Amino acid sequence: MSALAVEDLHVWFDLPGGRELHAVQGIDLALEPGERLGLVGESGCGKTTAILAMMGLLPPSASVAGRVLLAGGDILAGGDRTMRPHRWTDIAMVFQGAMNAFDPVRTVGDQIAEPLERAGLAAGRAARTRTAELLELVGISGERQDRYPHEFSGGMRQRAAIAMALACEPKVLLADEPTTALDVMVQAQILELLVRLTDELGLAMVLVTHDLPLVSQACTHAAVMYAGRIAETGTTRELHHAPLHPYTRMLFEATPDLRGTDAVRSIPGAPPRLDEPTVGCPFQPRCDRAFGPCATTRPPRRTTEPGHLTHCHLEGGA
Amino acid sequence: MRAGWSYVGRRALFALITILVAISLNFVLFRLAPGDRTSALRCQGCTQEFKAQVRAEFGLDRSVPEQYLVYVKETATGNLGRSFVTQQPVLAELWKPVRNTIPMVLLGTLFAISLGLTLGVVSAWRRGTITDRTSVWSGLLLYSLPTQWLALMLIFYAAGPLGLPTSDIADPYLAYENPGWWPELVDRLQHMVLPAATIGLVLFGEYTLITRSSMLEALGEDYILTARAKGLSNWQIVRRHALRNSLLPIVTLIFLSLGFILGGAILIETVFNYPGIGLQLYESVTERDYPMLQGGFLLLTVSVILMNFLADLLYFRLDPRVTE
Known part of the structure; x- marks a missing residue:
């Protein structure tokens, strides 16, 4: 049974004037314990929205549909009531920019211990030891x-945020761009730390980023998102050596390679735009391999090997 | 942990220096006016000799720096001169009405703080609902009402039905009956209710609006999202994270308005004929009682500075980012 499975997840945001923005348009993901999935895509493609939806953390203007299965049980179905007991004990999050993820007027330890006390796992002296x-x-x-958060450096704060996420020994860790806004050395340290901890603790991790080399370095699996949909996952x-979707290939081509001469x-x-319905493939206007059906028919879901999926009309790779 | 004594010391020193500057300005301003105390003497016997004698009596024949030193020394020892009207020491004359004003202002402020903060928090949390809109509009309305008009409306429409006195601080006939401390206390409180309610309602409007916006800002911060992700309940999020952060600007506001209210109660105390410091200052102005006015202004300045000092101290307790 997967540690985390997301089935047909949709998110709509209400816009003024009764319109809607379809930010996440039916994504499927599955992670086994110990797997690290890199969720990549351009800004605004719905990565962060998707993982916030998985924990039910979107603002009230958002409506969510689909299933989020934790060890087989759907936590999304009952809204906040069914979600809350799972938060942090089963599924925890490392937020983007840990600068502001800590309350400035409470000590770091206090904030790490807070979910322990909430979940009844430890209190008082035991919580301090933990x-x-x-x-x-x-x-x-x-x-x-x-110490207070402002007494920590940026890198330390990010590490403390990871410590906080691990407090209740969750099975799934969602990391939303955990290394942006950090310098390269600290980025490498944080990434190494996440890899080591997921290996040691058997955690399943979703790493949201727009940094492809980071995914190649740290993740076992990757999912490429485009315009609220999964373009390709495997x-x-x-994804690196045999991409099925032209967008995946073009993303890799757009990344500088240290050894390559390309x-x-x-x-x-x-x-x-996500506030208007798209006909056909959303990537078709930018695709260098677009042909007949791309403009008119939504691409089918195709798979070549188990676990390697794409939404593309092209057969035989990009 | 932070001991903070050096912070307290520096803040206190800063407050003292500010008071000294205020005192000095007081000295300079009155000497910028043309003429002196003898210029207005227009009588038969007012010869040059007599004027010189008066000048010597008031120490005006000495050099300005010398006068300044005497002034600062006397002020520091609490000698603010004598009232023109009553010929009594200014400090004692000011202390009586201040003693009447303080409980009245405190009553109104406590009312405003408890209700304004509660409603501000609730309406921020229930943003966009009927509760929120009602409290925003009532807050806006009360905040923008002229104080003296609100006081008059309370006299017209509230005093009668509630059976509350509209003037003075105590029932003058009660003292003859010698009823004991309890009826006297009740009588005092009844006289305090309407002026305190006026201050309270205006401040309530202000505190509701400020608390709401400060709370909304705090609720939009990333650490609130973290708190939600950690599985905290709504109430825990407000109590443990949002409230303390949103209180920071409110603390400053409350202490500042407490400092100003001693003077700001002039209109209210005049309408209710309440013998507090505001009414006293008003009467001193109409009677051209300069020593009383000087003393009164000094008192206001000192109270504003003192409240600022207290706000600084509380801020230090509440916000760990304030460093020595």
Whole structure:
């Protein structure tokens, strides 16, 4: 049974004037324990919205449909009531920009221990001991738990945010661009830490990023999102060496390669508007392999090997 | 942990310096006016000799720096001169009405804080609902009403039905009956209700609006999303994270308005004929009682500075980012 499975997840945002923005248009994901899935795509393609929806954290202006299965049970169905007991104990999150993820007027330790107390796992002295353990786990001295967030550096704060996410020993970790706004050295450290911890603790992790090399480096699997849909998903190796969707190939071509001599090629055009229905393939106007059916028919879901899926009319790879 | 004594010390020193500057300005301003105390003497016996004698009596024959030193020294020891009207020391004359004003203002402010903060938090949390819109509009309305008009309306429409006195601080006939402390206290409180309600309603409007916007800002912060993700209930999120952060600007506001209210109660105390510091200042103006006015203004300045100092101290307690 998958640690986390997302089936046909949709998110709509209400817009003024009664219109709707279809931000996430039916995505499917599945993760086994210990797997790391990189969720990549351009800004505004729905990555962050999708993982916020998985924890029921979207604002009231959003409506969500689909199923989010944690160890087989749907946590999305009953709204906040069924979601709340699972938050942080089964599925936790490392937020984008840990700068502001901590309350500035409470100590870091206090905030790490907070979910422990909420879930009845530890309180008082036991919670302090556990908090110190968690901080040590991410390489911060346990004594620093009485410090305030502003007394931590950016990298330390991000590590403390990871320690906080691990507090209740969740089975699934959602990391929303955990390394943006950090310098390259610290980025590498944080990434290494996440890889080590998911290996040691058998966590399933979804890593949201727009940084492809980071995915190749850290993730076992990848899902490429475009305009609210999954363009292609498979192992990182498959996506890199045998992409089925032209968007995946073009994304890799747009990434500078340290060893390669190929020129970096950008993808012309811009993603489609999500507040109007799209006919055919949403990537068709920007695609270099577009042909007959692309403009008129929504691409079918196709698979070549188990677990390697794409939504594209092309047969035989991009 | 932060001991904070050096912070307190520096803040206190800063407050003292500010008071000294205010005192000095008081000194300079009155000497910028043309003429002196003898210029207005227009009598038969007012010879040059007599004027010189008066000047010497008031110390006006000495050099300006010397006068300044005497003034600062006397002010520091609490000698603010004598009232022209009653010939009594200014400090004692000011203290009586201040003692009447403080409980009245505190009553109104406490009312405003407890209700304004509660309603502000609730309407921020229930943003866009009927509760929110009702409290925003009532807050806006009360905040923008002229104080003296609100006071008059309370006299017209509330005093009668509620059986509350509209003037003065105590029933003058009650003292003859010698009824004991309890009826006297009740009588005092009854006299306090309407002026306190006037202050309270205006401040209530202000506090509701400010709390609401400050709370909305806090609720939009990333750490609130973190708190939700951690599975905290709505009430826990408000109590543990949003409230304390949104209180920071409100604390400053409350202390600032407490500092100003001693002077700001002039209109209210005049309408209700309540013998507090506001009414006293009003009467001193009409009677051209300059020593009382000087003393009164000094008192206002000191109270504003003192409240600022207290706000600084509380801020230090509430916000760990404020460093020494």
